Amino acid sequence: MSDMHAHSAAYVRTETLPELPPPASEAGVVKWMRENLFSSIPNSILTLVSIYVIYQVVTFVFPWIANGIWNTASLAECRTVLDGATGACFSVLSDRWNQLLFGFSYPPEHYWRPGLAFILLFVAAAPVMFFDLPRKLLIFTGIYPFLAFWLIWGGTIFTPLFALVGLIVGYIVYARFVKQSFAMGFFGGVVAALITWFIGGYITDAIAPAEPFLEAVQSRDMGGFMLNMILGVVCVSLSLPIGIVLALGRQSDMPIIKWICVVFIEFIRGVPLITLLFVANVVLAYFLPPGTSFDLILRVIIMITMFSAAYIAEVIRGGLAALPKGQYEAADSLGLDYAQAMRLIILPQALKISIPGIVNVAVGLFKDTTLVSVISMFDLVGMIRGPILSSTDWNGVYWELFMAASVLFFVVCYGISQYSQWLERRLATDHR
Amino acid sequence: MKKTVLFGALTVAGLAAGMASAATLDDVKARGSLNCGVTTGLVGFASPDANGVWDGFDVGVCRAVAAAIFGDPTAVEFVPTTGKTRFTALASGEIDMLARNTTWTFSRDVDLKFEFTGVNYYDGQGFLVPKDLGVSSAKDLDGATVCIQTGTTTELNLADFFRSNNISYDPVPIETNAEGQQQYLAGACDVYTTDASGLASTRAAFENPGDHVLLPEIISKEPLGPLVRHGDNDWGDVVRWTLNALITAEELGVTSANVSDLSAAPTDNPEVNRLLGTEGELGAMLGLEADWAKNAIAAGGNYGELFEKNIGENTPIGLARGLNAQWTEGGLIYSPPFR
Numbered sequence: 001m002s003d004m005h006a007h008s009a010a011y012v013r014t015e016t017l018p019e020l021p022p023p024a025s026e027a028g029v030v031k032w033m034r035e036n037l038f039s040s041i042p043n044s045i046l047t048l049v050s051i052y053v054i055y056q057v058v059t060f061v062f063p064w065i066a067n068g069i070w071n072t073a074s075l076a077e078c079r080t081v082l083d084g085a086t087g088a089c090f091s092v093l094s095d096r097w098n099q100l101l102f103g104f105s106y107p108p109e110h111y112w113r114p115g116l117a118f119i120l121l122f123v124a125a126a127p128v129m130f131f132d133l134p135r136k137l138l139i140f141t142g143i144y145p146f147l148a149f150w151l152i153w154g155g156t157i158f159t160p161l162f163a164l165v166g167l168i169v170g171y172i173v174y175a176r177f178v179k180q181s182f183a184m185g186f187f188g189g190v191v192a193a194l195i196t197w198f199i200g201g202y203i204t205d206a207i208a209p210a211e212p213f214l215e216a217v218q219s220r221d222m223g224g225f226m227l228n229m230i231l232g233v234v235c236v237s238l239s240l241p242i243g244i245v246l247a248l249g250r251q252s253d254m255p256i257i258k259w260i261c262v263v264f265i266e267f268i269r270g271v272p273l274i275t276l277l278f279v280a281n282v283v284l285a286y287f288l289p290p291g292t293s294f295d296l297i298l299r300v301i302i303m304i305t306m307f308s309a310a311y312i313a314e315v316i317r318g319g320l321a322a323l324p325k326g327q328y329e330a331a332d333s334l335g336l337d338y339a340q341a342m343r344l345i346i347l348p349q350a351l352k353i354s355i356p357g358i359v360n361v362a363v364g365l366f367k368d369t370t371l372v373s374v375i376s377m378f379d380l381v382g383m384i385r386g387p388i389l390s391s392t393d394w395n396g397v398y399w400e401l402f403m404a405a406s407v408l409f410f411v412v413c414y415g416i417s418q419y420s421q422w423l424e425r426r427l428a429t430d431h432r
Numbered sequence: 433m434k435k436t437v438l439f440g441a442l443t444v445a446g447l448a449a450g451m452a453s454a455a456t457l458d459d460v461k462a463r464g465s466l467n468c469g470v471t472t473g474l475v476g477f478a479s480p481d482a483n484g485v486w487d488g489f490d491v492g493v494c495r496a497v498a499a500a501i502f503g504d505p506t507a508v509e510f511v512p513t514t515g516k517t518r519f520t521a522l523a524s525g526e527i528d529m530l531a532r533n534t535t536w537t538f539s540r541d542v543d544l545k546f547e548f549t550g551v552n553y554y555d556g557q558g559f560l561v562p563k564d565l566g567v568s569s570a571k572d573l574d575g576a577t578v579c580i581q582t583g584t585t586t587e588l589n590l591a592d593f594f595r596s597n598n599i600s601y602d603p604v605p606i607e608t609n610a611e612g613q614q615q616y617l618a619g620a621c622d623v624y625t626t627d628a629s630g631l632a633s634t635r636a637a638f639e640n641p642g643d644h645v646l647l648p649e650i651i652s653k654e655p656l657g658p659l660v661r662h663g664d665n666d667w668g669d670v671v672r673w674t675l676n677a678l679i680t681a682e683e684l685g686v687t688s689a690n691v692s693d694l695s696a697a698p699t700d701n702p703e704v705n706r707l708l709g710t711e712g713e714l715g716a717m718l719g720l721e722a723d724w725a726k727n728a729i730a731a732g733g734n735y736g737e738l739f740e741k742n743i744g745e746n747t748p749i750g751l752a753r754g755l756n757a758q759w760t761e762g763g764l765i766y767s768p769p770f771r
Contacts, residue, residue: 076748079639095482104484220511282520374607376472376512386512387480389610390473392748396637398614 063087068400070094074393092397093404096388100404103223103378104387110154110215114226117148121233124148129419131426152230155216156208162200166193219297223378225408230297231379232366232412235304239365240358242305243312244351248342250317261313268310274371276303281375300372308365312358319354320346352427359420363413380405456528456660456667457501457719465507468494469527472512474609475633476743476751477533486510489742490531493552493658493675496728497529500674500720505731514608515583519544522661529671531658533627535585545662549672552657552735554755554764556650557589558628560635563643565622570649574599579612579621581605586626589652609634627654633749670718677725679767680707681734683758688733695726707770714770735765 024030037047067087071094072078078089093100102111124144127137146160170193178185222230249261268276280299288294323346331341351358373382384401388394460466470478470490478488486494486508495505511527522530523545533555534540536548559570567573570593580587582605594601604621606612613634616624624631628650635641658675660668681687684704686694695708705711709722718724732738736758743751757763 075637099480099482099484104480106484108483220509278516282517282524286520286524374514374516376514376517378472378512382472385608385610386472388473390471390475390479391481392475392479393482395475395610395633395748396613396639398610 060086075396076393088400089397090400092388092394092400096394099224099383099388100380100401101224102226103221103383105221106217106223106226107215107221110217113151113154113214117151118226118229120144120147120151129423150214152222152226153217153219154212154214156204156212157214158200158204158208162197162204166196166200169193169196219295222297224383225380227297227372227377227379228366228369228409229412231301231304231369231372234301235308235369236362236365238301238305239307239309239312242309244316244347246309246313247316247320250313251320264306265310265313268306269314273304273307273368274374276307277371277375279303296377300375300377304365304369308361311361315357315361316350316354318357319350319352322353323349352424355420355424355427359416363416366413366416367409380408456664457670460501460528460667464502465509466494466498466501466529467509467511467527468497469511469513469518469521469530469532470494471532472514472608474533474630475637476629476747476749478510478531480510487742489553489738490533490658492732492738492742493531493678494529495731496678497658497671497674499727499731500670500677500724503721503723503727505727515581519546522546522659525661528667529658529660533629533656534659536655536657536659537585540659546659547662547665547668548657548659549668550657550675551655551764552675553629553655555627555629555654555656557586557625557652557654558631558650559647560616560624560631560644561622561647563645567647570647570651571597571599573601573623575601576623577602577604577621579604579606579615579624581609581612581626582607584626585652585654590625593651613637627656629743629749629751632751633743636748636750666719670720673718674725674728676767677707677728677770678735678738679758679765680770681725681729682736682765683760683767686729686734687737688730691726691729695723703770712771 021027025034038044063086065088067082067085068090069078069081069087070090072081072089072091073095075089075092078087078091082089098108098111102114106114121144123137124141127133127135127141143164146164150157150160170189173192174185174189176185177188246261246265249257250265252258252261277300280303281296284294284299327345327349328341331345336344370379370381372379373385376382376386378386384405388401389397468491470486470488473479474488474490476488477490478486480486491510494508494510498508499505501507511521513521513527513530513532518530518532518534519540521527529549530546531552533553535555536551540546541548559573561567561573573594578590578601580590580603587603590601590603601623604615606615609626609630612624612626615621616634617638624634626634628646631646635644635646638644658671660671680703681691684701684707686704686707691708694704695710698705698710702711706714708726709715709724713722715722715724721727733741739751739753739756740746743749745752753761753763755764757765759766
């Protein structure tokens, strides 16, 4: 056969041709650019305009950052060093970083305390956020609020200790009596905790050493990003359980509970946060007898918590409403009581649906904590707008400071949002 | 029954409030520190430094009062207040006195029930414009956009001025001086108006101060001074005469440098002696130590020293004494005699 072929054709190529590269316009960068950047005349124009804009921005921003000055003592010195060249004056950050992070009156020798509390926050949050970790770690989570309070505020250790003891006593009493009736357990627990705190207060006064191990720091000395973190973390973690209770209460069949929840939620949602903050700062001061100093941070925490609890309640109500009625009926038909049905069947599903909404509220809430600067608390933004910009040295530095603030907030908020996406994937039991 | 109890409790609380406010000086002494309301930050007048220590012209008044009471200028808790929270903080008793460049007006004195204890800075509202605008008088500002701090007297003065000159403007509301500065530089408004002292310090922080001019018109009287609550005249006297002591000290040439020499033994000048407590009983009349004024002066210097150190011509703010010179030098700063 091969012979016949050899003779019937004038010429036969015996080896394959080497592969040619594809035409330049159909491969690599050129093809990608043709398809994505210059596929039509309008697109080409848009591309050119965009390139021009990016060029402008980069040529402006890059030297500004690269020429940044980090080690002068004032803005005027920065300008002398730069001598007309474009450049940022980051010296304000190296000069005042401690004030940005901790406020201007937190004693510098104690910066390690909030720092340690911040690191431990991750340890405490880990078992709540990642279910695969050993459950025993939750004990630390339970202790953490008291530990962090002691670290940041200092003072005698007996105050947080008795607060913790009171909670434990209350819980034990609750667990003892709840079998007989819920109301008895609940109120018994509350009363027991109150009594413990009351007695604990006296004991603390009696035995507290004059020179506590950690020097006490006043609330008004808190500031900077630390204050944002305190407010954000405390308010989010408090408003989640309160929000769940409110959401369940709003769906309750008992009219009083239902109406209390509805009125609370609608009232709080109908009032701007800043109004609530003004109430906390200004109006309450009129009603309290003079001389009583109801801690300002505590007042603000209560207001922000109420505010975000109302929003979270509505988000969770959305999750509850999204569950098919069959789920409720299935729980009933298994003979579960209300608490069991909610805990085992309804809430796990409803909360899963609500995650994006809850995270949305949490991120928004965290950023809203900067509003406290309006009621003369020195959070990160308050520090920038007040003391730092009004010092003779740094009057007039805006971009550098607010950029630093945005970076800090972005890191935290982006972290929260990444975690929530991981959580959604992890919980994807899929209805698809 | 329950109502009676409630009203009873309210009455007791009210009485307690009345009693508490009737003896601020005793409260302050018992507390061991003075709660002094200041701004959240105004260049030269009050701001904390890199170590968190408050400093400035208004802060100097707080420190002088603390020194007069305790002999210790650091026995002050500074309570930062914004333009919106300052009066409630004072009225509710959160602070004992407010030294926060607050303008003395009729309604604040009478209607809000405060007691202005003097004037530590005579200010007036001015206008800052870029040179390029080519404006030489505030009356040429028809149709201009104006950056204006909300909740202050400047807002009302501005409206009055434009209305009486029959010209219009477009307000850009801002919250703080820092924000105003930024908005003005970014071109969000043609004109920035606030107290002339604030404008001078704002302009001093610009990269090219020469590109901006202060218009000649000063459209308001802004006597700034410390204030206390109505109804406690003893306490008001302490604050008033501490400020007067600083002013008198400058007039008599008593400075922080020579005050300890002058107060060591009676001098030839009887008024200096009465001021520094080496003669007469002025301190005891106020309920203070005899050397109260000496301590107040030693805390940060006399009025002129405070001025020069914080906002004077050698500072970046560079304010001239002007109206705030002693009356003997053509200014308005004048203290009643110490006798």
